[in-house]
Amino acid sequence: MDRAELADFLRRRREALRPDDVGLPPGQRRRTSGLRREEVATLSGMSTDYYTRLEQERGPRPSEQMLAAIARGLRLTLDERDHLFRLAGHTAPARVSRAGHVSPPLMRVLDRLHDTPAQVMSNLGETLVQNRQAEALLGDETRHRGPARSAVYRWFTDPAEQRIYPEPDRPRHARFLVASLRAASATDRRAVELARLLTAKSAEFAKLWEAHEVAVPFERRKTIVHPSLGDIALDCQLLLTDDLAQLLLVFTATPGTEDAEKLQLLSVVGPELL
Template sequence: MNRAQLASFLRTRREALQPEDVGLPRGQRRRTGGLRREEVAALSGMSTDYYSRLEQQRGPRPSEQMLAALARGLRLTLAERDHLFQLGGHAVPHRSVRADHVNPGMMRILDRLQDTPAQVVNHLGETLTQTAPAIALLGDETRHAGLARSLHHRWFTDPQARLLHRVEDRPTQSRLLVAHLHAAYTRDGQGSRAAAIVDDLLTRSPEFARLWREHPVPGSYCPPKHFVHPEVGPLELHCQTLVDPDQSQTLLVFTAVPGSESDEKLRLLAVIGGQLV
């Protein structure tokens, strides 16, 4: 680990990032450009003290998880993230797991949607980052670990994953998730994370095994979503998507027809989401 170079790299990237780049107000009392240390810490999900010690060449060697969080918080490119890992004394993440790193351009769009339910997911159904309203709507989907990080896996192994969906919609959702996982498996092949999810589900879920044998193919149209939220009740939402083909990531944005009852409920959830931050 090169403490001096790591500290310098973090500082230069922090000073180059402007409040507007991450959806923060500049404010009248900000005298210098760049982000403050506490802002980078908040964006990276760590304490200000921990981040400050890194810039001051103190503290423990950061883990791979911490470095990945810093890469997201500082909106680093993949090349910059690789450099950060090397400075932190870790091997560069393997190419096959780079879908964990959110594209900086995708993050800039997400930063401007902080009052809207929106999140970035990879091709395995793993949620990488969410806005506060998305957490209020769907729950914190980034908290899961292991195979359970994938919604595709949770859907067939955890009954709680289905509660947000109407009973009559669940068979369609099951087929859609299997279709997406088939596409990921075909692309990534044996020995991949997609293969690990498939192999586990084939032994644990008869429903998954039956649908898997049918080889469903995902369609290009995303129909309206009907949720049953525990706090605000039924919601009819539309899901708009923006795909980043290079990293197999998708930005999902949930909207409602303006002036509808679902629109009013989304506004309420935005307030609830703000209280969760």
């Protein structure tokens, strides 16, 4: 671990960011160029003290999970992320087999969505980052670990996962999840491993997997069953990276409807409503 180079790299990347790059108001009386340390710490989901110690060459060697969080908070490109890992004495993650790094262009769009639910997901259905409104609508989907990080895995192994959709909508959504995993398996070995695991655990998944569907259209009009607000009819829009490895999912409601009012309530109250 090269503490001096790591500290210098973190400081320079922090100073290169502006508040509007990450969806923060510019504010007044900024004594330093770029973001403040506490802002980067918040964006990275860690304490200000921990991040500050890294910049001051005093902290312990950060784990891979911490480095991935810092890379996301600083909006690093893949090359910059790999450099960060190497400075900290870790091997840079393989770009195909690891989906913890969020595409910077998708993050820049997400940063600017303050009043509607949005989240970035991998091609395996892993929620990589959510805004506050998405967490209020769907719950904290980033908390899962292991195979359960994938919405596909949770759908076929946890009955509670399916309650977010009305019962008549569930069969089609199951087909879409399996078809998406099948498409991902052509380029991502992790999708093949996940399919093998699910085939052993779920007869329903095994049957759908055998159908070999890869072209079930995404349902852009969805009804989400919220535990406190009931049914919310939403339009869902997708923004994909060029390699189709990640997508930004944005939920909106028709203005002037009861559904729009419910979304507005989620924006005000946030995850506490759950």
